[in-house]
Amino acid sequence: MFDGLKEKLGRFSDEVEEDVEAEAAAGGEDAAGAPDADAGDSDAGDADGGTDPAAETPEADAGSEADGEADAGAGDDAEDGRSLGQRAKILATGKTVVDEDDLQSHLDDLELALLSSDVEMAVAEAVLDGVEQNLVGETRRRLSSTGSLARDALRESLYDVISVGQFDFDERVAAADKPLVIVFTGVNGVGKTTTIAKLARYFEDRGYSSVLANGDTYRAGANEQLERHADNLDTRIISHEQGSDPAAVIYDGVEYAEANDIDVVLGDTAGRLHTSDDLMDQLAKIDRVIDPDVTLFVDEAVAGQDAVNRAREFNDAAEIDGAVLTKADADPQGGAAISIAHVTGKPILFLGTGQDYDDLEPFDPEEVVDRLIGE
Ligand SMILES: Nc1nc2c(ncn2[C@@H]2O[C@H](COP(=O)(O)OP(=O)(O)OP(=O)(O)O)[C@@H](O)[C@H]2O)c(=O)[nH]1
Ligand SMILES: [Mg+2]
Structure with a gap:
């Protein structure tokens, strides 16, 4: 998954790291000649110290700041003359560890890599800003260091x-008054109905009962499709005939759940183009009438920028609480996975990873970042 982007990101890290090593080695030599340079820096050795990264402009003279004495906190992972602890110390003092021009050229390459992997422009810029801040100033470390x-x-x-x-998501479900009503939105064929079936299995595995409500009253065969899933999963389904009001079907699903002590209502909707005003108005109506607890926008990971634009449009019509990215097994670029949350402010909650009921993974940002930038 995300192999193309992973390779490009790896290249950026390797190239910057080569520069860091080169600067560090050069710095080590300089420092050896002036061992007492700047010895009074009380923050030295504390990579998480309180220095303000924005307060200092980047400078390339890492050597003068690093006083050559591997003191408190320096690890034993010395490479090319400078240990991680020493390099972290350089960062803590707000000095860049790579030459500014070199860094800019690496950042330009990184921007190209992100854009060519379908990362939204504003998101690519946010990533670049973050990388620069982290390299030039103090890394705000929440993940374990590589x-x-x-x-x-x-x-x-x-x-x-x-x-x-x-x-x-699990906590939200556990805390919610039942029945919890979830409505799924998105364009045609992205995997809404399949995701509903997968989530019915997901809930069953966690001890929750569910009922499927087929709000796709538009497409011929939609009832039969959802009925097959309901049969396979041994779940109830509420459906009306083709052409009827989708909000009414989901409403019936909610009433059924209330009357029968069912935990979760999974409301399907017909696929619709985000450019179709009538159908988007209908979605807004479903949202108003049902007022679901959770609205999940479903799209394909492989759709890249299109998925990001659609997430924005659907969020405008019927506010979403999160997204599901399907077909993550189909070698997506990674652009949608990286961009959707930043663009909509709503998180990706699940990845669809195949056509079987168990092919649904909770979206774990840390795991995804690790997949993109493995060791
Ligand atoms: N490989 C793969 N295929 C998937 C995944 N999710 C859904 N599909 C397939 O995508 C196709 C469309 O899925 P549906 O669930 O019918 O999509 P939909 O969004 O409900 O489509 P409409 O109701 O027509 O708008 C089916 O063949 C699914 O098996 C996934 O995570 N991986
Ligand atoms: Mg469907």
Whole structure:
């Protein structure tokens, strides 16, 4: 998954790291000649110290700041003359560890890599800003270190944009009054109905009962499709005939759940183009009438920028609480996975990874970042 982007991100990390090593080696030599340079820096050795990264402009003279004495906190992972602890110390003092021009050229390459992998422009810029901040100033470290400054800087920055709005879905479900009503939206053929079936299985595995409500009264064969899933999953389904009011079907699903002590109502909707005003108005009506607890926008991971634009449009018509990215098994570029949360402010909650009922993974930003920037 995300192999193309992973390779490009790896290249960025490796190239910056080569520069860091070169600067560090050069710095080590300089420092050896002036061992007492700047010995009074009380923050030295504390990579998480309180220095303000914005307060200092980047400078390329890492050597003068690093006083050559591997003191408190320096690890034993010395490479090319400078340990991680020493390099972290350089960061803590707000000095860049790579030459500014070199860094700019690496950042330009990174921007191209992100854009060519379908990352939204504003999101690519946010990633670049984060990387630069992390490299030049103090890395705000929430993830465990990979031992590489460049990789850490990129990981933290990607994590920032990918994890926007994340919440614990299972906790939300557990805390909610029942029945919990979830409505699924998205364009045609992206996997809404399949995701509903997968979530019915997901809930069953966690001890919750569910009822499927077929709000896709538009497409011929939609009832039969959902009925097959209901049969396979041994779940109840509420449906009306083709052409009837989708809000009414989901409403019946809610009444059925209330009367029968069912935990979750999974309301399907017909696929619709985000450019079709009538159908988007209908979606807004479903949202108003049903007032679902959770609205999930479903799209294909492989759709890249299109998925990002559609997420924005659907969120405008019927506010979403999160997204599901399907077909993550089909070698997506990664652009949608990286961009959707930052663009909509709503998190990706699940990845669809195949056509079987169990092919649904909770979306874990840390895991996704690790997949993109593995060790
Ligand atoms: N490989 C793969 N295929 C998937 C995934 N999710 C759904 N599909 C397939 O995508 C196709 C369309 O799925 P549906 O669930 O019918 O899509 P939909 O959004 O409900 O489509 P409409 O109701 O026509 O708008 C089916 O062949 C599914 O098996 C996934 O995560 N991976
Ligand atoms: Mg469908």
